[in-house]
Amino acid sequence: MDALIILFASGILTMFISLLKKPVLSLITASAGLFIAGSLLVLNFDHPLNFIKYEGLIFDSASVLFSLTIVVFTLLLTLSGYAYFSKEKDHTGDYMALMLFSATGALCMVSFSDLFMFFIGLEILSIPVYVLAGTKKKDLRSTEASIKYFFTGAFATGVLLFGIAMIYGATGTFKIAEIEAFINTNDTLPSFLHVGILLMLASFLFKVGAVPFHFWSPDVYEGSPSVMTGYMAAVVKFAGFIAFFKLFSVAFGGASDYWAPILIVVAIASMFLGNLSAIQQTQFKRLIAYSSITHVGYALLAILSFNSLLNVQSLWIYLFSYGFSIVVLLSVSMLIKQEDDSIASLKGLARKYPFIGFVAILALLSMAGIPPLFGFFGKYMVFSRAFGAYPMLVIIAIINSGIGIYYYLRTIIVMLSENDQESMIKTPHVLHYLVLSICAIALMVGGFVFV
Amino acid sequence: MILQTVFDAGVSIEYYVMLASILFGIGVLGVLIRKNAIILLMCIELMLNAANLLLVAFSTYYGKADAQIFVFFIMVVAAAEATVGLSILVMAYRNLRTVDISLFNKLKG
Numbered sequence: 001m002d003a004l005i006i007l008f009a010s011g012i013l014t015m016f017i018s019l020l021k022k023p024v025l026s027l028i029t030a031s032a033g034l035f036i037a038g039s040l041l042v043l044n045f046d047h048p049l050n051f052i053k054y055e056g057l058i059f060d061s062a063s064v065l066f067s068l069t070i071v072v073f074t075l076l077l078t079l080s081g082y083a084y085f086s087k088e089k090d091h092t093g094d095y096m097a098l099m100l101f102s103a104t105g106a107l108c109m110v111s112f113s114d115l116f117m118f119f120i121g122l123e124i125l126s127i128p129v130y131v132l133a134g135t136k137k138k139d140l141r142s143t144e145a146s147i148k149y150f151f152t153g154a155f156a157t158g159v160l161l162f163g164i165a166m167i168y169g170a171t172g173t174f175k176i177a178e179i180e181a182f183i184n185t186n187d188t189l190p191s192f193l194h195v196g197i198l199l200m201l202a203s204f205l206f207k208v209g210a211v212p213f214h215f216w217s218p219d220v221y222e223g224s225p226s227v228m229t230g231y232m233a234a235v236v237k238f239a240g241f242i243a244f245f246k247l248f249s250v251a252f253g254g255a256s257d258y259w260a261p262i263l264i265v266v267a268i269a270s271m272f273l274g275n276l277s278a279i280q281q282t283q284f285k286r287l288i289a290y291s292s293i294t295h296v297g298y299a300l301l302a303i304l305s306f307n308s309l310l311n312v313q314s315l316w317i318y319l320f321s322y323g324f325s326i327v328v329l330l331s332v333s334m335l336i337k338q339e340d341d342s343i344a345s346l347k348g349l350a351r352k353y354p355f356i357g358f359v360a361i362l363a364l365l366s367m368a369g370i371p372p373l374f375g376f377f378g379k380y381m382v383f384s385r386a387f388g389a390y391p392m393l394v395i396i397a398i399i400n401s402g403i404g405i406y407y408y409l410r411t412i413i414v415m416l417s418e419n420d421q422e423s424m425i426k427t428p429h430v431l432h433y434l435v436l437s438i439c440a441i442a443l444m445v446g447g448f449v450f451v
Numbered sequence: 452m453i454l455q456t457v458f459d460a461g462v463s464i465e466y467y468v469m470l471a472s473i474l475f476g477i478g479v480l481g482v483l484i485r486k487n488a489i490i491l492l493m494c495i496e497l498m499l500n501a502a503n504l505l506l507v508a509f510s511t512y513y514g515k516a517d518a519q520i521f522v523f524f525i526m527v528v529a530a531a532e533a534t535v536g537l538s539i540l541v542m543a544y545r546n547l548r549t550v551d552i553s554l555f556n557k558l559k560g
Contacts, residue, residue, distance in 0.1 A: 119524075119528075134542060141557050144556075155482050157495075161499055162471075162475050164502070165506045168506060169464075
């Protein structure tokens with residue numbers, strides 16, 4: 001609760017500081033707000049504060065952990081995006097303030113206890129991101145990304161809302177615990193509930209970008225500014241998946257016979273389609289977008305094999321490790337000069353800037369799931385947890401991990417190879433080095449600390 | 452209160468569900484087939500309002516006020532969303548001189 005208020009207040013403060021037109025001051029305010037929010041979460045980890053009279057948001061230790069993850073990723077992206085944001089001196093603070101507001105919504109989305117707060121959180125999370133996707137005002141691709149993201153997002157919101165209304169019609173309550181009790185006590189479930197679950201499932205698949213509702217994500221990821229692509233892939237997806245888990249694995253867990261078969265098909269389709277499309281890509285951010293569709297497929301395994309808290313831990317570790325890789329790769333993508341960020345323009349990265357090249361390779365290997373890195377532990381935990389219930393699905397996922405290694409290694413080879421033409425890579429800002437060092441430490445030791 | 456009297460008069464909940472579903476269906480169809488971005492925005496509003504209608508009907512049916520409060524928040528959110536959507540459209544219009552979404556096709560692959 002304290003972190004929520006601090007984030008929101010520092011967002012407003014950043015907006016006012018932005019009037020001074022000094023990007024550095026905006027950066028300091030925004031990152032100080034995030035840092036204070038993060039430290040308060042760490043300090044109150046065992047006894048998180050809650051609202052006295054309001055039960056829509058409940059902060060227990062799990063949701064504090066998720067909130068902390070969101071704050072960490074937002075802080076890292078704010079720092080590494082500073083070089084991009086400060087290009088427009090008048091609006092640096094506005095962009096950061098919007099990121100803070102969006103993170104506030106993400107906090108609501110991981111700690112809600114009724115559908116009402118979930119919906120409000122989702123909207124607070126999404127609406128600033130629609131704006132931020134279009135921050136390159138003169139760039140047609142950014143505009144297009146913003147429009148596509150807005151319309152798909154708003155459409156998904158409408159579907160979600162109708163689903164919530166249907167579930168309310170079936171159960172007469174918005175509270176997650178009461179819906180769970182309703183599903184577990186009634187033998188024959190009303191058809192309203194089935195329709196509602198189906199509509200909510202569709203809108204969730206929209207939001208996290210799973211097949212068949214993935215079509216927007218490559219376009220949006222490519223067109224948006226790199227820092228916002230990172231935000232979408234790391235924070236929005238994280239919050240979406242935690243809410244997905246809370247609703248489907250916990251609240252609708254009793255009705256899993258109904259939605260689990262759909263999700264199995266979606267998971268398999270996401271893995272294959274994401275991988276097979278990623279192999280053909282020549283654009284770096286499009287590659288990340290398609291590989292993130294594959295990763296959605298893996299993470300759906302954790303949602304499918306629901307059994308209480310152990311699963312949410314494996315899902316968290318998976319998304320946490322994935323988020324660090326995303327932050328690294330999108331920070332690298334911010335360094336590419338030309339407008340279309342082809343993979344070929346990364347040529348010679350590791351030779352020109354050995355440290356950045358090293359961290360980028362770590363991130364790619366971690367995404368591919370190579371053992372000592374953090375990503376391996378995430379994948380291992382999700383797969384091993386799911387193996388008991390869905391052995392075939394896990395085997396398919398492992399085959400797909402193998403396919404994935406191909407295009408990750410191809411990108412690594414490009415980074416390592418000699419560049420005989422003019423380099424396409426900008427001189428990194430000092431904050432890039434800071435962010436990349438934090439991520440490198442997390443990727444290397446994360447698996448041994450958090451698992 | 453008005454809805455309550457209507458319920459007492461014998462209009463059952465099914466009719467409200469049907470009406471809301473039809474409105475929602477019109478909204479979804481509009482989003483899927485129309486190309487003008489302003490019409491798309493209107494269709495999305497229609498979807499949200501269908502959900503509002505359904506929530507209010509169920510709220511009266513159960514005799515609880517929570518869904519009606521939810522509806523107020525949905526209206527606020529819908530207004531915020533429309534504001535953001537229209538400003539994005541203004542930006543797009545400045546760049547491309549059109550709001551036909553089928554012409555936004557720079558990103559492919």
